[in-house]
Amino acid sequence: MDTDKDPAGANALGGFLRAQRARLRPEDVGIPTSGRRRVPGLRREEVATLAGLSTDYYTRLEQGRERHPSQQILESVARALRLDDEAVAHLYRVAGPTTRRTRRAPRVERVAPHLRRLLDTWSDTPALLLGPALDILARNRLAGALYAGFTHSDNLLRMTFLDPAAPHFYRDWDRAAESTVATLRRAAGVDPEDPRLSQLVGELSVKSADFRVLWARHDVRGKTREAKLFHHAEVGDLELHYESFTVNSAPTQQLVVYQAEPGTTSADALALLGSLSAGPVPVQDTATGAVSD
Template sequence: MDTDKHPLAENALGGFLRARRAQLRPDDAGLPTSGRRRVPGLRREEVATLAGVSTDYYMRLEQGRERHPSRQVLEAVAKALRLDEDAVAHLYRVATPTTRRTRRAPRIERVGPHLRQLLDTCSDTPAFVLGNSMDILAGNQLAAALFAGFRSCDNLLRMTFLDPAAHAFHRDWDRAAASCVAALRRAAGIDPDDPRLIEIVGELSMKSADFRALWARHDVRGKTREAKLFHHPEVGDLELHYEAFTVNSAPGQQVIVYQAEAGSTSADALALLGSLTALPTPQRALFAGPD
């Protein structure tokens, strides 16, 4: 693959600023809205005024011609665009000059034996390991049972956008899809030259119009905790809360643990799922991971 032509070889700072500007309404920023506007969000000159910089300077930021903005300028732009904590961190990352992209061999992500053992000890709740590009690298038996309706448990993005089972499985598919893409966008800001991430973005950009639309929004969000609404074909509706834990021994990997509230109908359904799928052999083979 020519890395100069990969789908992340873009003016990342400019794309991010344009997308965030388009999603901020004038009244959100305390600006008057009288008269006909040609753009749905803020104009460049409005962001520049709010940030206290010249319109020409802000335009150079969006066009990628200003490659060394000061932290003070970035802070002012972040405030003008009402960026949250995740978005501010992403802004600083994409605004930092990087060396020229070079061809890099794909890195095979592996899950250590002790981490696999830890997953298996979480027998009453789904737990799995996500890689940097949201590949499911390993999981316990209950996680395999939870995702059993999918053709392959290889990558959360591919499962969400390319598997027909996703819309029935996610009771709020729009929210689930937006969350996945925002997490991938964050990963792209950290390591835009990751070959596996480039592959995933390229494949989904070609195969899914929904992914392309969400990717163009430049939303950024890290996985921490959130309620997930699922519908399992065997046990029905589930409301599960997840926690994400970073793996210090494997940068980029996260352990995701789903839990049901004690005494809830979801806890009963999860227990039923565990009893229905109890098998004498491990289920790790269902988690395909990257090719």
């Protein structure tokens, strides 16, 4: 499993291709079958034929012995594996230059004061500022109230996979888990040398069998917009829609804002949660460790 030291794995391209090959059935790509197959999904030679490559060359791609596939080859493989736009972008990232850089120290994600003030002005919508490994760098009062039942409140993945509150809070836990892992996998493709990602993948791989299974699937998806189904201990069920924004002044950070549809029971529940949690939520600054209101 490619989870020990490098979140993208020493052979990230091979791991990704194997996972994508395993998810396809012969009938998905028009290959007739008869009898029992020994491997899940497609065989290497079937993908090679669909991509117009020799089996030997495609095997070298999966085994990490071919490090510099051309754009034409990547396009052919992407078509053969029926990859969507997110997966194609990830394929190009993990197939890029493989020169290893000196292992760098963990990056300290600092929250700009104007961003913290912006979060605090949104009193009616939960808002989070996330780092590349889905660390929660800052949150406003309502977001703090929304996630108040969690013991782990520093990282969305640790909350989802390691906190006992998660199965009760996420009404569709399976979907939430798949989404967070796919987002982390995308981050690993963007910056495979990030030591924070390595540390997080290592911790979750040791502590969560569910994470290990999902990580091995190599699903890739960035945070954009989605509906989330929650159950809050104080206000009941919530259906919230989020939008995710890249912070131009800090491109590794994402601003995530939740909202409820006006006039719905979720909007009423969110308003009630706001009234129950009046007052600022203390937030720890990730750079200095200082706690402020």
